[in-house]
Amino acid sequence: MTGADCDTRAATPTATLPGQAGTRGVWGRVDRRDLARTAVVALFAAGVGALYAVGAPRPLLATTAVVGLLVGCWPIMAEAWEDVRERRMSMESSMLVAIAAAAAIGAWVTALAITAFVLAAEILEDLSLDRGRDALTDLMAFLPSTVQLRAGSSVTSVPLSSVVPDQVVVISPGGSVPVDGTVVAGQSSLDQSRITGESMPVDVQPGSSVYAGSVNQFGALQIRAERVGAESSYGQIVETVRAAQSSRPPAQRWADRFAAWLVYLALIGAAATFVVTRDLRATISVVVVAGACGIAAGTPLASLAAIGRSARSGAFIKAGTYLERLSTIDTVVFDKTGTLTTGAHRVTDVRPAPGITAAELLAAAGGAEWYSEHPIGRAVLDHAAEHNVPIHHAASFDYQPGYGVTGRVGEESVRVGNTRLVPEAGPAVRTIGGGPSAVHVAIGDRYAGSILVSDTVRDSACQCVADLHRLGLRVVMITGDNSAAAQTVAQHVGIRDVHAELLPADKVDCVQALRAQGHRLAMVGDGVNDAPSLAEADVGIAMGTGTHIARETADVVLITADLADLTRTLHIARRARRIVLANFIGTIVVDLIGMVLAALGILGPVLAAVVHVGSESAFILNSARLIPGGRNTRHATDAEKTHPAPRLAKPTES
Numbered sequence: 001m002t003g004a005d006c007d008t009r010a011a012t013p014t015a016t017l018p019g020q021a022g023t024r025g026v027w028g029r030v031d032r033r034d035l036a037r038t039a040v041v042a043l044f045a046a047g048v049g050a051l052y053a054v055g056a057p058r059p060l061l062a063t064t065a066v067v068g069l070l071v072g073c074w075p076i077m078a079e080a081w082e083d084v085r086e087r088r089m090s091m092e093s094s095m096l097v098a099i100a101a102a103a104a105i106g107a108w109v110t111a112l113a114i115t116a117f118v119l120a121a122e123i124l125e126d127l128s129l130d131r132g133r134d135a136l137t138d139l140m141a142f143l144p145s146t147v148q149l150r151a152g153s154s155v156t157s158v159p160l161s162s163v164v165p166d167q168v169v170v171i172s173p174g175g176s177v178p179v180d181g182t183v184v185a186g187q188s189s190l191d192q193s194r195i196t197g198e199s200m201p202v203d204v205q206p207g208s209s210v211y212a213g214s215v216n217q218f219g220a221l222q223i224r225a226e227r228v229g230a231e232s233s234y235g236q237i238v239e240t241v242r243a244a245q246s247s248r249p250p251a252q253r254w255a256d257r258f259a260a261w262l263v264y265l266a267l268i269g270a271a272a273t274f275v276v277t278r279d280l281r282a283t284i285s286v287v288v289v290a291g292a293c294g295i296a297a298g299t300p301l302a303s304l305a306a307i308g309r310s311a312r313s314g315a316f317i318k319a320g321t322y323l324e325r326l327s328t329i330d331t332v333v334f335d336k337t338g339t340l341t342t343g344a345h346r347v348t349d350v351r352p353a354p355g356i357t358a359a360e361l362l363a364a365a366g367g368a369e370w371y372s373e374h375p376i377g378r379a380v381l382d383h384a385a386e387h388n389v390p391i392h393h394a395a396s397f398d399y400q401p402g403y404g405v406t407g408r409v410g411e412e413s414v415r416v417g418n419t420r421l422v423p424e425a426g427p428a429v430r431t432i433g434g435g436p437s438a439v440h441v442a443i444g445d446r447y448a449g450s451i452l453v454s455d456t457v458r459d460s461a462c463q464c465v466a467d468l469h470r471l472g473l474r475v476v477m478i479t480g481d482n483s484a485a486a487q488t489v490a491q492h493v494g495i496r497d498v499h500a501e502l503l504p505a506d507k508v509d510c511v512q513a514l515r516a517q518g519h520r521l522a523m524v525g526d527g528v529n530d531a532p533s534l535a536e537a538d539v540g541i542a543m544g545t546g547t548h549i550a551r552e553t554a555d556v557v558l559i560t561a562d563l564a565d566l567t568r569t570l571h572i573a574r575r576a577r578r579i580v581l582a583n584f585i586g587t588i589v590v591d592l593i594g595m596v597l598a599a600l601g602i603l604g605p606v607l608a609a610v611v612h613v614g615s616e617s618a619f620i621l622n623s624a625r626l627i628p629g630g631r632n633t634r635h636a637t638d639a640e641k642t643h644p645a646p647r648l649a650k651p652t653e654s
Contacts, residue, residue, distance in 0.1 A: 037072060038119040044068025045112035052109065065108035072115035073099060120304075143178050143212065150222060163228050171221040177214040180227035183207065187401040188219040189374065201374065203401035213528065217374075218399065258295055258584050262591055266290035273599040282601050289594035289608035298583045298619040305626035306576035313572065314565030315541075315558050322555035325539045326570065327577035328520050332468055333511065333533070335525035336479035336489055339543055342456045342561070345375045347383035352449035359389050361449040365441045366391040367409035368416045372399065376439055379453050380416075404439075415442040425450060457492060464563035465494045471570065474519070478507050480529060507533040524558075524566065526550055541566065576626055583619040590615040 048065050073096065080096045103111045148170040149158045155170055160178050163169065168184060171177055177190065189201035192214045201217055204210060210223055212232035229235050266287055274283040303320030310317050317323050334340050352361040366384040369377035370393035384391055394407025394414070404417015415421050416439060424447035425440035439451045468475050476497040479486050486500035499510050511533050514521055523530070523537035531553040534540030542554035543561055551557050558565045594611050597603045603611065 034075075034119065034123055037075070038116060038123060041068055041072035041112055041116045041119060044071070045109055045116060048108045048112060058106075061108060062106075065103070065112060068112050069099065069103065069115060072112070072119060075119070076115070143176055147178050148172070161229070163225055165225050165228065167225050169223050169225055171216045171223060173216055173218055173220060175216050177210050177212055177216065177221075177223065178228075178232075179223065179225040180210070180212050180232045181223040181225045182209055183221055184224050185222040186220050188221050189217040189401055190214040191217060203403075205401055219401075258588070262290060262295070262587065266591070266595065269595045269599065277599070277601075279601065281604065282599055285598035285603050285608040286595050289598045289603060289611050290591040295583060295587050295619070298616075298623040299580055301620060302576050302580050302583070302623035302626055305623060306572050309626055310569045310572050311559075313568040314560055314562060315556055315569040317556050317569070317573075319555070322539055323573050323576060325520070326522065326556065327573035329473070329522045329538060329570075331474040331476060331514060331519040331521035332566075333476045333478055333514070333521055333523045333537065334495070335507075335523075335527065335530050335533075336477055336486055337455065338526035339524055339530075340458060340461045340477070340489055340493055340563075342458055344456055345379040345453050346456055347379055347451055348454045349452040350383075350449070351452070353447050356443075356448050358449075359387070361441055361451070362387065362389045363391060364409055364412070364414045364443050364448060365416045365439070365451055367394050368397075368405050368407035368414040368441075370394055370407070371397045372405055374399075374405075376453050377405070377416075380439065380451060383451075412443050416440070422447065455489075457489060458561060458563055460563040461493045464567055467564075467567040468570075469494070471567070473570075476514070476521075478502055478510050478533070480504075480507075504529045504532050508536050511536045522556075525554075572626075579622055579626060583622060586619060586622075587615065 044064065045068070048061060048068070051061050051064065076096055076099075099111045099115055143160065145160060146157050147160050147163060148155050149163065150168040150170055163179060169179055169181070173188070183204050183206050185206060187203075187205045189203050190210060191201050192211055204221070210221075212227075212235065227235075269290065270283050270286040273286050274280070277283075303323055306323055307317045307320065310323075317326070337343055350358045350361060352358050362380070362384045365380050366389065369380050370391065372378070381391065392409060394409050396408045398406045400406070400417070400421065403421040404415065406413065406415050406421070408414070418438075419425055419440060422440035422442045424442055424445070425438075439453055441448045441451065465475055474497070475495050476499070477486060477490050477495045478499045480500075480502055483498075483500040486498050490496070490498045502510065507530070511521065511523060515536075515538070520538050522539040522541050523533045524541045524543070525531075525534055526543035528549050530542075531549050534542060534550060534554045539556060540554040541556040541558065542550040544551070544557055544559045556569065558569075590611065594603060594608065594615075598608050
């Protein structure tokens with residue numbers, strides 16, 4: 001497949017914004033004729049190999065192989081003809097020359113195998129592009145197609161596409177916010193991690209600004225629409241992903257260039273030999289000995305084998321193009337929440353006031369939080385359960401967004417929240433420092449203590465960052481979380497270059513700035529808000545535990561949440577690059593020496609064919625070293641266990 005073809009297909013995504021006309025892309029839009037053609041060629045290769053084994057007559061072998069080549073090479077010949085018309089040499093053209101050379105020397109199985117490689121590579125590329133298009137439609141599927149619109153004293157259901165600025169949208173608990181706007185009635189907490197990367201739900205009340213793509217946690221809200229459709233924060237994410245994918249330049253594979261040079265060199269060498277020697281036998285020997293078969297067959301084999309090995313090691317690389325890019329990166333950019341951290345909150349410390357035991361503090365806080373769905377409340381209840389602290393749920397419960405919860409536990413009124421709800425905790429706050437979030441507790445009118453809750457750094461994060469530094473890579477963190485939280489996590493995992501409080505568009509700007517400085521970078525993220533940056537980076541890497549759009553937008557998906565998979569994948573990509581380079585250099589050396597010997601008459605056509613097939617086999621076997629064995633290659637987690645990572649959180653109050 002030529003680069004021009006890739007660029008044309010990549011630039012025509014079918015997804016549309018909510019309310020705009022359009023059709024949903026179809027995943028896996030691969031022509032069944034291509035699949036059938038590839039299968040037929042593979043069967044012909046197996047059949048010809050079997051005929052060789054039983055000593056079938058050469059005419060039967062040749063006839064069978066030619067039929068298989070005609071079936072398989074038709075699309076390759078069509079693209080090669082287009083290359084000739086446009087005066088360029090691509091992989092298809094060089095592959096066709098290699099296939100013809102193999103057929104000319106009677107290496108029918110080799111010719112058929114190369115043909116099957118070409119067809120399979122085109123199918124994989126088509127599949128990858130289709131999945132990229134579907135990522136846009138899946139992204140927009142998160143928003144509702146209809147919304148509840150307040151009109152006077154009544155509420156009606158209308159299509160999202162009909163909402164215009166200044167109308168009031170009603171959001172039920174658990175619903176998605178479909179527009180950017182301002183809360184005009186109601187109080188609740190919103191999960192804005194899809195948009196801002198903020199690890200904690202944000203409390204909102206009348207006058208608060210909200211983003212499309214946020215998820216309403218608790219109470220009902222009425223929001224006055226300000227920006228809808230493509231103008232909303234969520235719509236801008238989609239457009240940014242679309243623009244980044246469409247503007248990505250066509251992949252330039254080394255195999256295209258080197259194979260083309262070898263073909264040109266062989267033709268020039270053959271012509272020069274005939275002009276100087278007038279020896280047709282020597283001229284034919286030059287053409288036979290010099291071919292791109294080692295590159296043409298070895299390069300896709302190395303790519304596919306490395307992709308298979310990466311999958312066994314915990315990463316899915318969607319195409320050989322991304323494997324090649326991954327092998328050349330010099331910078332790795334991490335998102336924080338859900339990538340370096342798990343996004344799951346846990347209690348890290350319980351600090352009771354004098355005269356109060358830790359169990360009493362947990363029992364009071366757990367009772368007040370019994371009905372709460374807030375992540376911090378759940379963390380307190382989980383911690384109490386882990387320590388077998390009996391909890392008596394509150395007889396009454398009042399949740400105040402931006403403050404905390406109040407409940408009657410037994411005979412006492414218990415308040416759990418920040419210093420606005422528990423002002424008695426003022427002096428204690430100064431002793432907490434810049435680490436985890438502080439949840440203060442008051443029993444009656446008396447300060448009872450504070451509970452520290454933190455996000456959890458992934459066990460593999462510290463070792464991963466250390467391994468990347470040892471590989472000579474620059475490591476950067478970009479996050480929508482606040483600066484204090486970002487710096488706390490960065491210091492513990494060993495990252496010095498930190499950019500915090502970024503919206504999705506800001507993250508894209510940061511990635512673009514790094515690329516403008518000449519860096520080749522990989523972006524690692526997990527959320528919808530990371531999707532534009534994943535698309536903009538040279539290689540987008542998504543966590544397997546992340547959102548669907550992140551996984552679909554990314555070029556590489558870490559199957560699990562283990563960041564050790566990232567370093568293993570980098571090792572595999574670099575090893576594949578070394579093997580392919582060795583094949584390139586080896587092919588050039590063998591072809592140059594072979595052409596000189598053939599031109600001098602030292603190598604006849606038969607010996608030239610032996611050198612051609614022998615060198616080709618050696619380079620294919622070199623690539624085959626990447627094929628994974630029967631054992632799973634995941635093994636680095638034991639080392640990680642010796643580097644336990646601390647649990648951290650944003651240094652703000654709940």
